[in-house]
Amino acid sequence: MTQSQTDKVPVSKKIDEIISAFTKDFLELANHTKNDPALASRVQKVFISILGYFRGLQADFVIMEKNHPSENRQLEILLEEKRRLETLYTTGIYFLSEMEMKKLLEKALDTVVNELKADEGFIVLTDDQLNFENIVTKNMDDNVHHSAKEMSTSVIKNALQRLKPVKFDDLKTENDFAQQNSVISLGLKSTICVPLISGKVVFGAVYLDRRQKENPFTESDLKYLISFAKQIVKGIEISEEIQTLENELQSDLTVKFKELRNSFFSGDIIGRSRKLYEVLRVSEKVSKTNVNLLILGENGTGKDLLAQAIHLNSPRKSKPFIAINCGAIPADLLESELFGYESGAFTGATKSKPGRLELAEGGTIFLDEIGEMSQNLQAKLLRVIQTHEIERLGSTNTRKIDVRFISATNKNLTEMIENREFREDLYYRLKVIEIKLSPLRERKEDIELLVEYFMEKYSLDDEQHFFTAEAMNVLEEYGWPGNIRELENVVQRCIVLAKAKEIDVDDLPPEIIEVRSEEVAIKPGLTLQEAEHEFRKMYVLKTLRKFSTKSEAAKALGVNRTHFYKLLSQLDIPY
């Protein structure tokens, strides 16, 4: 036996060992004195006397040990207290990071039942009238559910009415509970119950019971449960706060979008991202005015749709919306298309024709790809914007026009101005207000809605297709250099080639999948900070899709729920 092991042996046991050794010595001595009866009698008397003394000593130590635990025992108690405090601390952190109430309660009950070695437990949440609203149970046997519930209900109601913790060491001796079925049939002996209270608000109660008579709950167990209950209350409060915040934020953007869509008709512009909301918000404001607009954005971002929506929401909506693609028409033809011509103005001009500017009278003219316009035509357009007058080719008559100009380009016009490819004065005339449409890769949160929209558009009436979560991940990770137009074509292709209603990764164009496996779809030319932002957004969206709840997604990302919501806000991901 080592020194430390020896230290742990109680004194009463040590006396047993001494008596045992002493008895052995006495028997040897008695053996030596068997021929001398007088001496043997004296030795026997001494032995009995010493034995009596040791027995008395031993009895005293037993009483002392019972009344005063040894230092080792005290150390054990302290260590147990420390361990419990650690559990309390770690579960407290867990509760703060758990966003879903049910999971929080399940985890709390699981921990406290194990920690306090209870046979079963409940956590009940109550309404204002203290009626039970939500019950989480642990180790509850379905067969005895009713009677046990009845008994625990009585204990819980007792605690809730008094708004104080309750502890019953032996229910059979309690008048209120002794005759209850569960006390008799289940042999329930000891229970503790602590109300879950914050200020004057009662959330419910946590209840535990044990069936072994020899091991009832102690005061220390009750103190632990009281501390634990405080952690649960904190978790419930934060969970409710987050839920309220989540609902407010979600409904806030959703409501704002709904209101905006009511005041600014834009049914064909699909999305729910914050970036799109900002674009539509500005568009709604400028649609009521006559100012010239310049819409910037890559090919396929829907510049033409936005221009049309602005016209349809303007006071000019009953007048024509004339769109002309400056890049699709040769420079010579563009001039006659815009300004019109008189008969004989050039070879083949057999009769007069009004230009698009004239046709747009009272309405809006949309000059797409304005960056493709020739310098010569830029000068003429500038004069039209300044004077509101046009002259048909081959005519000397000027005509007054009332037209609103909306232009669009995917070119960098400021760079073109520096290179003397675009007139600076025209640029400032066109961009009284500038609206920038974000590329699809910067508003990945809109991809799902767009996919649904295009599936609705291209699916046969009797066959509704859907993309698997994995396929949707691929679509969200792809960089979409062709933006929404490219996405539309991909969805259309998938529907035509789909062998089943379910469209999986294998049904996508292979070159899109390969991009995904070879590189992260983040466009080059970004700063490290911008690239990091893009990656974080993509990764969070992917994780959100993988898990059914935000709580699980937050846990998988290793962040608590407060941090997670901050992250969603920073990354412009709708809640």
Next chain:
Amino acid sequence: MKKSQPIDFLIIDNNTNELRKLRELLVKEGYSILTATSRSTARDLIGKIKIRYLLDKIEEDSESTVDPMNQGDDAC
């Protein structure tokens, strides 16, 4: 399937790297494109979607062709 604008290009190429480069080039310029890595897939697409031009690179690059397509309802 509801009526839609014709697709500008259908590119057929069994080299997905080449296909990807061509896709990126054309979509950035604003063209609508579809891709296929086999002619049978291309046939399935042509049967259901109106396509303006077919770019077939499935044999050798030197034999790459750009064929203007019929734009009627029974195109291709």
